[in-house]
Amino acid sequence: MLEIILHPSHPFRLLSILAACLACCVGMRPAVADDADTPVFSFSGFGTIGMAHSSERNADFTSTPFKEGGAGASGSWSPDVDSVLAAQLTATLTPKLSALLQVVSEQNYDGTYRPHIEWANVRYEFTPDFSVRIGRTALPLFMMTETHAVGYSNPWVRPPLAVYGLSPITSNDGIDASYRFHLGSAINTVQVTAGGYEVKFPVGVGHSASVQAEGLVGVSDTLEYGAFTARANYTQARNTIRLFDPLIDGFRAFGPEGEAIADRYGISDRRTHFFGVGASYDPGRFFAMGEWGRIETHSIVGDSTGWYVSGGYCLRQFTPYATYSSVRLDSATSDRGLDVGALPPSLALPASWLNAALNIALASRPAASTISLGGRWDLRKNMALSVQFDRNRNAPGSPGALTDLQPGFRTGGRYTLTSAKLDFVF
Amino acid sequence: MKRAAPPSSLALMAMLSTGLLLGGHAACASGEVVAVVATGNPVATLTRNEVVAIFLGKASRFPDGSQTVPVDQPEGSDARDASYLLYAGKSAAQLKAHWSKIIFTGRGQPPKDVSNSAEVRKFVASNPHAIGYIEKAFVDSTVRVVLTQ
Numbered sequence: 001m002l003e004i005i006l007h008p009s010h011p012f013r014l015l016s017i018l019a020a021c022l023a024c025c026v027g028m029r030p031a032v033a034d035d036a037d038t039p040v041f042s043f044s045g046f047g048t049i050g051m052a053h054s055s056e057r058n059a060d061f062t063s064t065p066f067k068e069g070g071a072g073a074s075g076s077w078s079p080d081v082d083s084v085l086a087a088q089l090t091a092t093l094t095p096k097l098s099a100l101l102q103v104v105s106e107q108n109y110d111g112t113y114r115p116h117i118e119w120a121n122v123r124y125e126f127t128p129d130f131s132v133r134i135g136r137t138a139l140p141l142f143m144m145t146e147t148h149a150v151g152y153s154n155p156w157v158r159p160p161l162a163v164y165g166l167s168p169i170t171s172n173d174g175i176d177a178s179y180r181f182h183l184g185s186a187i188n189t190v191q192v193t194a195g196g197y198e199v200k201f202p203v204g205v206g207h208s209a210s211v212q213a214e215g216l217v218g219v220s221d222t223l224e225y226g227a228f229t230a231r232a233n234y235t236q237a238r239n240t241i242r243l244f245d246p247l248i249d250g251f252r253a254f255g256p257e258g259e260a261i262a263d264r265y266g267i268s269d270r271r272t273h274f275f276g277v278g279a280s281y282d283p284g285r286f287f288a289m290g291e292w293g294r295i296e297t298h299s300i301v302g303d304s305t306g307w308y309v310s311g312g313y314c315l316r317q318f319t320p321y322a323t324y325s326s327v328r329l330d331s332a333t334s335d336r337g338l339d340v341g342a343l344p345p346s347l348a349l350p351a352s353w354l355n356a357a358l359n360i361a362l363a364s365r366p367a368a369s370t371i372s373l374g375g376r377w378d379l380r381k382n383m384a385l386s387v388q389f390d391r392n393r394n395a396p397g398s399p400g401a402l403t404d405l406q407p408g409f410r411t412g413g414r415y416t417l418t419s420a421k422l423d424f425v426f
Numbered sequence: 427m428k429r430a431a432p433p434s435s436l437a438l439m440a441m442l443s444t445g446l447l448l449g450g451h452a453a454c455a456s457g458e459v460v461a462v463v464a465t466g467n468p469v470a471t472l473t474r475n476e477v478v479a480i481f482l483g484k485a486s487r488f489p490d491g492s493q494t495v496p497v498d499q500p501e502g503s504d505a506r507d508a509s510y511l512l513y514a515g516k517s518a519a520q521l522k523a524h525w526s527k528i529i530f531t532g533r534g535q536p537p538k539d540v541s542n543s544a545e546v547r548k549f550v551a552s553n554p555h556a557i558g559y560i561e562k563a564f565v566d567s568t569v570r571v572v573l574t575q
Contacts, residue, residue: 044529090532100532123532128486128493138531146531153526180486185475187484224484226475227515284515317519378519425526 041091048151050082050421058409059402061417063158064168068111068202071417073406080107082158082421084149086118096125104149109202118149118171129180139172140191140220143231143278143291146170151423155287155312155321157374157388158419161401162306162325165366166295167274169197172216186225193218196237209243214269227283233276241267244300244361250354254338254347261337265358267299286313287321294330300358302331302365310372317378326369333363333397363411367395374419383424390417458562459509461573462547464554468492472557472572478514480557482524483534488557497549497558498539505543509559 054061054072062070063081071078084106091099102119121135138146142164147153149170158164174195181188196214203209218235248266251258273296280289290309297303305328312321337355340348374388394400396412461477463469469488479485480494488494499506501518510516516524525536540549543560550556551568558569565571 042535046526046530086530088530088532090529090535098532102530102532119532121532133532147527150526150530153523153530182485182487182489185473187479224479226478284511284517284520314517314520317517378517381518382522384519425522 041089043087043089044426045085045087046150046152046423046425047085048082048149048421048423049079050151050157050419051077051079052081052417052419053077054415054417056402056409056413056415058406059399060404061402061415063161064165065201065403066109066168066199067107068109069107069404072402072415073404082151082419083107084151086149088119098123098125106149109200109208111202130178132175132177134175136171136173137176137193137195139169139193139197139216139218139235141167141169141218141233141235141274141276142293143229143280143289150425151386151421152382152384152425155319155376156310156323156372157386157421160291160306160308160310160323160325160370160372161366162327162368162370163276163291163293163308165327165401166293166304166306169199169211169213172197174216183223186223189222189224191220191222193220193235203243209241212240213237213272214240218274228279228281230279231277233274235274237272238269239267239272239297239299239301240269241301247354247357247361248300250350251338251358254343254351254354257338261335261358265300265335267297267301270297270299272297272299284314287311296330300361302329302362304329304331304365304367312376318375319378320375321373323372323374324370325372327366328395329365329367329398331362331365333365334359335362363397364399366401367398368400369393369395382426383422385422386420388417388419390419392417458574459505459512459559460562460565460571461557461559462550462565462569463557463572464551465568465570466554467570469572474513474573477557477559477573481510481537482514483528483536493555494557495553495555496537497546497556498537499543499546499559500539500541503542505559505561506539 052071053076056072057076058073060070060072060074061081067080070081084104086102086104088102093099099122100119103115104118105113105115108114117136119136119138121133121137123131123133125131140146144154144159148159148164172193172195176191176193178189178191194217196216198210198212200208200210216235216237218233220231220233222229222231244267248262251262276291276293278291280287288311292307294305295303306326308323308325310321310323312319335358337358338351340351343351370390370392372388372390374386376384376386378384392400393414394412399405399411461472468490476489480496486494507518510521528534540546543564546558546560547564547569550558
């Protein structure tokens with residue numbers, strides 16, 4: 001059973017379902033010999049079989065916060081970090097109108113591999129350079145967001161979490177428009193995205209919470225000149241994470257002082273901003289690229305800045321590469337909270353609990369740097385094998401990218417990830 | 427008399443030489459490959475960047491604003507592998523990775539392909555928007571060269 005996780009009242013839900021139905025209906029139509037330029041539908045897919053090992057046994061490493069478990073505490077070797085299987089149906093209804101359905105199976109927040117709809121949209125091409133998509137589309141915050149799951153198309157085992165983990169949401173329910181034009185001998189593409197999303201993430205064992213965005217608006221600009229690409233993105237949205245409501249409401253019960261803390265850290269309909277820039281140079285024989293991103297949530301989730309630089313060199317079918325990435329927290333990792341001393345003893349205890357919970361949340365944000373060395377081997381047509389070693393150093397007091405922290409886990413530590421994966425497209 | 431190599435070692439040699447061709451970035455194509463349009467197409471010449479942008483799906487128009495219909499040589503052919511390597515710097519695997527990005531975001535499909543240089547010439551000659559690339563020996567009066575290496 002496919003699952004569409006959407007806000008029940010989301011206006012774009014119907015559109016996503018419509019797009020999915022359209023793609024299915026057309027897909028089931030017998031393939032008739034038609035105008036050779038426009039196939040009625042095409043089926044394709046991609047997948048990754050991966051194994052990742054973490055030297056840190058008291059916490060899990062996951063590639064996104066939406067996975068239930070990973071490598072480390074759940075098992076030193078894990079297939080769940082990078083493995084994915086996806087199928088895509090593209091229906092070309094007329095030369096201008098097409099529909100796309102992409103279904104992805106990867107580990108979910110509840111530990112299952114139940115497939116979910118990653119994209120389901122209808123695309124109308126007003127001209128070859130101006131198109132609009134409606135339904136579930138990509139949320140293109142970073143250079144490789146749209147193809148993050150297509151391991152075969154990426155040079156690394158996985159995109160650097162220091163940047164791609166700043167906002168790990170990859171799909172948007174809404175509309176986007178893309179306009180491409182020539183700037184001298186360069187090609188410039190402007191893309192505008194609007195909509196929202198709701199994604200579930202695990203909280204402890206057997207529980208989940210969700211992050212919602214409404215009123216999302218983003219604009220990105222991509223400039224391509226030969227092998228050189230530069231990109232910038234700005235996106236804002238109103239975010240809500242209900243998980244923190246009990247804590248925030250608890251502070252509100254403590255009068256003006258508590259209200260002030262609740263207003264500072266609450267994440268209910270909170271305006272968040274994302275900025276990102278990136279550039280790559282890929283003449284074929286080698287590649288060099290880098291990205292910088294910053295997210296400001298002005299809430300308990302914090303504000304973070306991340307960046308990476310990466311380069312690789314092609315030696316026949318082998319492409320060794322190296323990446324340095326770093327993410328830092330720009331917001332405070334602690335807060336004095338309520339003045340417990342000024343409260344009557346009956347309120348001092350709950351106040352100190354609230355303070356402790358707030359500080360645990362503030363300190364759990366990722367701050368880390370990573371040196372990655374790896375290699376890709378294009379071993380046969382449509383198939384590549386990659387290995388990567390990541391040496392991670394968590395900033396003092398931070399668990400870095402690690403989750404599911406167990407007793408005995410120490411913040412600010414170092415650990416090594418060893419990953420191997422086989423990517424394929426069909 | 428020299429014995430012919432058994433089929434299996436021939437296949438192995440073919441695989442190895444294909445591998446060398448794909449991996450090495452030297453312009454070691456069998457014959458020179460040129461980009462062509464129909465004789466009636468008003469486009470005079472194109473730069474390497476312009477041709478590469480069209481074949482990689484980054485540009486959909488000729489510099490004069492008219493629409494392009496690129497046509498490819500078949501996957502695995504020398505003309506295709508050598509041309510992408512020479513002009514775009516992309517091996518067959520890198521080209522596949524490039525198209526994977528576009529296909530799996532629903533932004534397009536790779537150019538359609540036909541079976542050889544003669545078929546490319548025929549396709550280009552019959553379509554004023556078409557652009558293809560063929561071995562230089564196949565150039566005749568029906569097509570016009572817009573880019574040579």
